[in-house]
Structures are given as structure tokens and as C-alpha cells.
Amino acid sequence: MNRCSFTFAAIIVLTVLSCGKPPPEPSIEGLWVGSHRGPFFRVPFNFLADFRSDGNVETLIQGVKEEESEWLISGDSLFIDTSSYLISEISHDLMVLRGKEGTSYLHRPRVADPDLHALPIPDLLEKKWWRMPDTEIAEGQEKALRREEFLMIDVDHFFLRRNYYYQDDFLFSETEKSCFELEDFRQNLYLNFSRRAMTCDSIYSEAAQILELSKERLKIVSGIGDNEKILELKSIPAKSRPSEDQLLNYCNDLFIGARGSAFSQYKGGIRAFRAYFMDRFGLLDANSSGYVSITFLLTCEGIPGRFTIHQSDLKGKATELPKELVEHCLQLLRSMPDWKKDHSEMQDLRMNFHLKIVEGQLVSLIR
Amino acid sequence: MKKIGIIFVFWLGLALVYKAIRPDRALALRYSEQSFNMSTEQKSDKATDILEKAIALIYLGEEGRVQSIIDSAFVWHESVQSYKNLGRAYMNAGNFPEGLRYLDMAVEIEGDLARGTRGNYLMSDMQDYERAVVDLKAFEKHDPGPSFYGPSNIQILIGQCYLSLNQYDQSIKAFDQYFKDLEIIGKEKYDVYAYFYRGIAQHRGGNYGAALADLNSFTEKYVEGPEAYFERAKIYYDLKDLDKACAEIDLAEKYARKGYLRGFIHFDLPEEVHLNDILELKSTICSE
Numbered sequence: 091m092n093r094c095s096f097t098f099a100a101i102i103v104l105t106v107l108s109c110g111k112p113p114p115e116p117s118i119e120g121l122w123v124g125s126h127r128g129p130f131f132r133v134p135f136n137f138l139a140d141f142r143s144d145g146n147v148e149t150l151i152q153g154v155k156e157e158e159s160e161w162l163i164s165g166d167s168l169f170i171d172t173s174s175y176l177i178s179e180i181s182h183d184l185m186v187l188r189g190k191e192g193t194s195y196l197h198r199p200r201v202a203d204p205d206l207h208a209l210p211i212p213d214l215l216e217k218k219w220w221r222m223p224d225t226e227i228a229e230g231q232e233k234a235l236r237r238e239e240f241l242m243i244d245v246d247h248f249f250l251r252r253n254y255y256y257q258d259d260f261l262f263s264e265t266e267k268s269c270f271e272l273e274d275f276r277q278n279l280y281l282n283f284s285r286r287a288m289t290c291d292s293i294y295s296e297a298a299q300i301l302e303l304s305k306e307r308l309k310i311v312s313g314i315g316d317n318e319k320i321l322e323l324k325s326i327p328a329k330s331r332p333s334e335d336q337l338l339n340y341c342n343d344l345f346i347g348a349r350g351s352a353f354s355q356y357k358g359g360i361r362a363f364r365a366y367f368m369d370r371f372g373l374l375d376a377n378s379s380g381y382v383s384i385t386f387l388l389t390c391e392g393i394p395g396r397f398t399i400h401q402s403d404l405k406g407k408a409t410e411l412p413k414e415l416v417e418h419c420l421q422l423l424r425s426m427p428d429w430k431k432d433h434s435e436m437q438d439l440r441m442n443f444h445l446k447i448v449e450g451q452l453v454s455l456i457r
Numbered sequence: 458m459k460k461i462g463i464i465f466v467f468w469l470g471l472a473l474v475y476k477a478i479r480p481d482r483a484l485a486l487r488y489s490e491q492s493f494n495m496s497t498e499q500k501s502d503k504a505t506d507i508l509e510k511a512i513a514l515i516y517l518g519e520e521g522r523v524q525s526i527i528d529s530a531f532v533w534h535e536s537v538q539s540y541k542n543l544g545r546a547y548m549n550a551g552n553f554p555e556g557l558r559y560l561d562m563a564v565e566i567e568g569d570l571a572r573g574t575r576g577n578y579l580m581s582d583m584q585d586y587e588r589a590v591v592d593l594k595a596f597e598k599h600d601p602g603p604s605f606y607g608p609s610n611i612q613i614l615i616g617q618c619y620l621s622l623n624q625y626d627q628s629i630k631a632f633d634q635y636f637k638d639l640e641i642i643g644k645e646k647y648d649v650y651a652y653f654y655r656g657i658a659q660h661r662g663g664n665y666g667a668a669l670a671d672l673n674s675f676t677e678k679y680v681e682g683p684e685a686y687f688e689r690a691k692i693y694y695d696l697k698d699l700d701k702a703c704a705e706i707d708l709a710e711k712y713a714r715k716g717y718l719r720g721f722i723h724f725d726l727p728e729e730v731h732l733n734d735i736l737e738l739k740s741t742i743c744s745e
Contacts, residue, residue, distance in 0.1 A: 361731040381583065383551020385518035398518030398550075406553035406583060440517055444551045446584060456584055 116180045118163065119143050122196040139196075355388060355439065357428035364455045367445070370422055371452035378450050379404050380411050382419045385442035392429035404448070411447075419445055497534070504534035508542060515546040537567045541574050548578040556582075569599035573611065586618040593618070603638040610635055610642075613651055617727045620654060625662035629655055649678045653685055657728060660692050668692055683712040684730040687738070694742050703743035709735045 118141050139161065140148040147161035147168070159171050167174045168187055175194070179186035185196040356363045380403045387396040397420060403409040444456040495503070507530035511523045527543065540563040547556030560578065563571040576592030579585045597604045597611045604611040616631035632655035639647050656671030669692060675685040686709035693702035713732045 358733065359731065361733050381551070381553060383553070385550060396518070398520070400550070400552045400554075402553040404585070406557045406585070408554035442518070442549070442551055444582065454584055456582065 116182050118177070118180060118185065120198070122185060122198065355392065355430045356426065357430060360457065362428065363426075363443075366426060366428075367422060367455050368452060371418075373450045374415050374418055375412050376450040378411055378415055379448050380409055381406075381444050381446055382411060382416055383442060383444040384419065384423060385440065386423065388429065388439045388441065394423055394426070394429070397423070404446075415447070415450075500534040501536065504530040504536075504539060507533070508539055512542060512546040515543075515550050515552070518550065520550075520552070537563045537571065540566075541571065544574065545578065548582045551582075553583060569595045572596045572599075573604070577609075577614065580614060580618055584621070586621045590615055590618045590622075603642050610638070610648060610651075612638060613648060613654065616651070616654055616658070620658050620661075621727065623661070625658045628658040629662065632658065649675055649682075652678070653682070653688070654728070656685070657688055660688065660695075665692055665696060681712045681715065683709040683735065684728065686712065687730050687735055690738060690742075694738075699742055703739070706735060706739045706743055710739065 120141060122139050122141060141163060142148070145163040147163060149159075149161055160169075162169045163177075166177050168177060169175075173189065175187040175189040177185060178188045178193075183198040187194045187196065358365075380401060383400040383402075385398040386394050388394050399416060399420070401409060401411045401416065442457070445452055446454045446456060507526060511526040511530065514520065514523050514526070530539070540559045544556050544559035544563060547553070547559060550556075556578065557575075560571070560575040564575055572592040573596035576589045576596060579592060580589035583589075593611055593615050597615070612631045612635035616628045616635065619625070619628035619631060632651050635648075635651050652671045652675040656668045656675065659665075659668035659671060669689065672685045672689050672692075675682060679685075686705045690702045690705035690709060693699070693705060709730075710732070713730070713735055
């Protein structure tokens with residue numbers, strides 16, 4: 091009897107539970123991220139679109155800026171201008187569009203925390219180097235490539251990315267200048283913050299969604315579907331940080347830059363260069379003596395940057411000179427007015443010089 | 458016995474699997490096997506190739522990864538020459554602490570012979586003439602007879618150091634020694650700039666006659682060297698002979714404009730003369 095009662099009660103409980111609220115119908119509303127490769131679809135390579143209940147679609151990020159297009163949902167199709175695409179499948183996190191040319195897949199943004207606390211724009215835009223984790227890239231059977239990627243975000247210039255490659259013990263370098271103009275960048279960043287996505291280049295082929303953002307950590311998902319990959323960006327300790335003071339337009343590979351001849355690109359040559367420093371150095375700190383050595387790159391546009399600074403005392407031992415003194419040296423270099431702008435070689439040039447400072451006074455500029 | 462055999466095979470299997478799944482370790486083994494079959498010369502070449510990359514990065518100011526590359530090179534071969542090369546690169550790049558560390562290591566192994574290198578960089582990169590002179594003298598003493606660092610005679614470098622230290626007698630003494638050494642080196646190969654520098658030392662020491670004689674010797678051998686005319690102009694100016702001073706200035710300007718090819722791109726030479734220096738002096742003393 092007891093056994094029968096127990097079985098009966100269990101059946102009742104299961105029946106009640108199975109009569110719960112049915113799962114909600116998949117909705118088209120909300121944010122969708124689309125991605126495809128190849129020219130078969132009118133939608134951009136990557137896009138972030140907000141599908142509304144009234145059928146309107148706001149495209150927040152589009153791959154092809156020039157092509158302003160009207161997006162509209164009507165019936166079971168998405169209309170982009172005069173082209174229509176059948177919504178052939180829809181689930182909670184996947185929408186499939188079919189057109190004459192092929193199929194495109196849309197996904198829901200993978201935002202881990204809906205209340206993600208985003209930093210204010212200026213804080214993110216603060217100049218900062220980020221390093222992606224090392225990745226092993228197998229190439230051939232013999233050699234393994236290790237790639238180290240760096241990103242820099244800068245408010246005034248560009249979003250720039252560059253790679254180091256290591257193969258066995260040997261280092262290669264490759265530069266990718268993935269950047270777009272500030273106005274677009276800022277606008278997209280605004281969108282990024284409201285919609286938690288970011289883009290990395292001008293055609294948005296590397297659109298990514300921000301999963302986590304703090305001053306020290308930026309976690310993104312890049313790529314869609316099979317290409318999905320999580321990259322964790324970490325700020326680089328000052329010691330191993332690539333020396334970068336500002337982002338510049340480079341003519342050549344960042345790491346090449348012909349060495350040494352840049353003094354000739356200053357009007358009046360080394361003599362004028364030296365006189366400029368001697369005349370303006372003044373006396374900052376009478377207790378400070380030592381060397382400040384500056385290596386920098388002069389771009390083909392006549393802008394100095396990528397400063398590397400070494401400091402030592404007069405015996406050549408490592409020391410830290412007063413910050414104001416070092417900053418003063420850099421400031422003088424930055425504000426030099428007479429770099430030739432268009433030199434025939436159109437080359438970025440590397441150069442370095444040493445300032446010998448005795449009791450706060452510049453006694454010589456050595457090159 | 459059978460059990461031991463099974464255990465041995467088991468561990469061997471584990472070791473093989475471990476080796477297979479650790480490509481870095483397999484790579485290291487391959488290198489070490491390879492290195493057993495290489496001659497010292499081959500290892501040295503391999504190390505030199507790797508160090509070249511490190512040195513290129515040092516020059517570019519990209520030092521973040523340099524140490525690991527140097528370590529890689531030294532796995533193959535470590536030598537005094539590599540210390541000197543690294544020292545030179547770091548010194549030129551302005552990283553004096555690292556540069557001196559490597560040069561000190563070279564001195565530690567090679568003794569006074571390596572002090573020529575260190576002295577040279579103390580002189581050219583740090584303008585620390587006092588320490589440079591000590592090193593250069595030690596290097597010179599190490600090998601009796603004329604000594605050279607690269608193309609430069611050591612006595613000339615010592616003379617230039619003393620000149621920069623305003624110790625003119627010592628400077629002149631060093632240049633005198635150089636000319637004495639010419640008896641051994643052979644007079645057909647000499648550095649005409651020894652006359653120029655000794656002329657400057659004589660001038661600054663107040664020996665105008667001797668200074669003019671040296672500068673005349675210079676212009677006899679090298680007619681188109683503007684620096685000697687420039688220095689002679691300064692002597693005549695000190696002697697209040699403005700006509701002669703201006704005539705010398707004109708010659709200095711003429712040859713400087715013609716194309717003055719002595720200067721190096723990468724670093725200054727002591728007492729390097731620029732056209733603007735000449736024009737400045739001209740505007741001061743020949744304005745009428």
C-alpha cells in the first residue's frame with residue numbers, strides 16, 4: 091500500500107512539474123552580432139545590430155561605412171535596402187539568414203555580465219599598452235612560432251597593433267597598423283560601451299565584444315561561431331613595455347628605422363641641435379649629475395617619438411635622476427621646431443644622443 | 458626478473474610519451490645533440506648570429522627581450538669578443554651601466570688588453586676622459602711599442618683626452634710620443650690630424666709659434682682641411698692680426714663649402730668644425 095501511495099504521489103508531482111510555464115518563444119528582438127567571410131552578402135563583414143519590436147533595425151557597427159543602408163524586418167525576412175533575406179531559423183542565440191548568395195549566421199552577444207561596469211571613455215583611452223597572451227602557432231613540422239601581440243590605445247591618434255614573432259631563438263617583427271580616425275573610434279567606443287562591443291580595424295573585420303573591463307584587464311571575445319576566441323589583455327609591466335611615447339605615422343616597419351643620420355634632418359644639423367639644447371636647458375637641480383641618454387625615432391613626417399631613456403650617474407652606474415630633469419630633457423626634444431618634414435628618403439630614422447649633466451647643468455651633448 | 462623487465466618497459470614507455478608531448482624539451486635535446494657535433498668555431502658563429510639580433514635591438518632601443526636572446530647566444534658560445542660587442546652596443550645606445558658591465562667582464566678575463574676597448578668608449582660615449590686615459594695607458598703599457606685601437610693610435614687618443622681635460626702639456630707629450638713612434642710604424646702611414654690636435658694643444662697652452670708650425674705641417678699634407686685654417690684664424694685673432702685671421706677664415710670657409718667629409722654620421726669627432734662655426738667667427742672678426 092505504502093509502495094503504491096509513494097508511486098502515485100511521485101506521478102502527481104511529476105505531472106504538476108511538467109505542466110509549468112512553457113519556455114519563451116525565441117525572439118528576434120535585441121542585439122545580434124553578425125559575421126561572415128566572403129562577398130556573398132550585403133551585410134558587412136561584422137556588424138552589431140539592434141533588432142526592434144517594430145521591425146526597425148539599428149545597425150550599431152557596420153563593416154562598410156560608405157554603404158549606408160536601411161535595415162528592416164518584415165514578415166519572415168530581413169530587408170537591407172531592396173534585397174531580402176529569409177530568416178530561416180531562429181533560436182535564443184542563433185539566427186540564420188538565407189539569401190540568393192548564401193547563408194549568414196547571427197549570434198547573440200556573449201556578454202558575461204549584463205551589468206558590466208564599463209570605465210568612462212577617457213580612462214580607457216588613456217595611453218596604455220596591453221599585451222595579449224603568448225600564442226603558439228605551429229608552422230610546418232619543424233618550427234614553432236610564438237606570437238606576442240601588443241595593443242595600444244591612444245586618445246589622440248590611433249588604435250595600433252603590432253606583433254613580435256619568435257621562431258626558436260630568433261625574433262621577427264611585423265607591424266600591423268590597424269587604426270581608424272579618432273572620430274570614428276570615439277563613436278564606436280561609445281557604442282562599445284553602451285553595447286559592449288569593440289572593433290579593431292576600419293572594416294570591422296575583427297569586431298569583438300567586451301566581456302570584462304577594468305583598468306588592468308580587458309577581456310574580449312573576437313570572432314563568431316567557430317572563430318570565437320577569448321583574448322585576455324593585460325597591462326605590461328613598465329620594464330618590458332615596448333617603448334612608446336606617442337603613436338605616430340610610420341613610413342617603415344616600426345622596428346627598422348635607419349640609425350643615426352637623423353641629425354641631418356634637423357635644420358642646421360648637429361650644431362643647431364646641440365645649440366638648441368644648450369641654450370634652453372637652464373639649471374633645474376644643482377644637486378643632480380649624470381647622463382640622460384635618449385634613443386628615439388624620427389618619423390618621415392618629422393615627428394620624434396618612441397623614446398627610450400637610460401639614466402646613469404657620472405661613473406656610469408644605474409641611477410634615477412630627478413623625474414623633472416628627465417622630463418625636461420624629453421620635453422625639449424619633443425618641442426624642437428626645426429625638423430625637416432619631407433626628406434627625400436621618406437624613411438623613419440633612429441637616433442640617439444647622451445646628455446651629460448653636471449650639477450644640474452648640461453655640459454655636453456654627446457652623439 | 459620478469460617483474461623488473463616489466464617495470465623497465467613501463468618506465469621507458471612513460472619516458473617516451475613524456476618526450477613526445479614536450480616539444481620544447483625535445484627541441485632542447487635536439488640542440489644539445491646538435492651542439493655535440495659542432496666545432497667551437499661553428500658554435501661561435503651560431504652565437505654571433507644570435508647576438509647580432511640582440512645588438513640590433515639594443516641599437517633600436519628595444520631592450521625588453523634582449524637578455525633572453527643574449528642568454529640563448531651564450532648557450533652556444535660565450536667569448537670576450539661577444540662581451541666587447543655587447544658592451545659597445547650598450548654604450549652606443551646610452552645604456553652605460555649595462556655597457557660597462559660587459560666591458561668590465563671583458564677586462565676581467567682579458568686584462569689590460571681589453572682596457573683599450575673600455576677606454577675608447579669611456580672617451581667617446583661618456584666623455585669621461587679621466588678614466589679613459591687610465592684605461593688607454595694601461596692598454597698601451599700592455600704591449601710595448603705603438604698600440605692601436607681600431608685605426609686610432611693610442612697616443613693620439615690619449616692626447617685628445619688630455620686636450621679635453623685642458624692638460625695641454627700632457628697632451629703635447631702624448632702627440633710627441635706618437636711622432637716618435639712613427640719611426641717604428643713608418644712615416645708613410647701617419648695620421649695628419651696628430652699635427653692638428655697638437656697644434657690646438659700648443660695654441661691653448663699659449664705656444665703660438667709651435668701651434669702655427671704644427672698647423673702649417675697639417676695644411677702642407679692636407680691642403681683642403683678647413684679645421685686647420687679655422688684654428689690658425691683663431692691664433693691670428695689672439696695675436697691681434699685681423700688681416701691674417703680673416704684670410705685664414707676665408708680659406709676655412711672655402712674648403713668647408715667645397716665639401717667637408719671628415720665628420721662621421723654616428724658620432725662627433727673631437728674638435729669637429731662646422732661651417733656655421735666658421736661663419737660665426739667670420740662675422741665676429743671680419744665684419745668690416
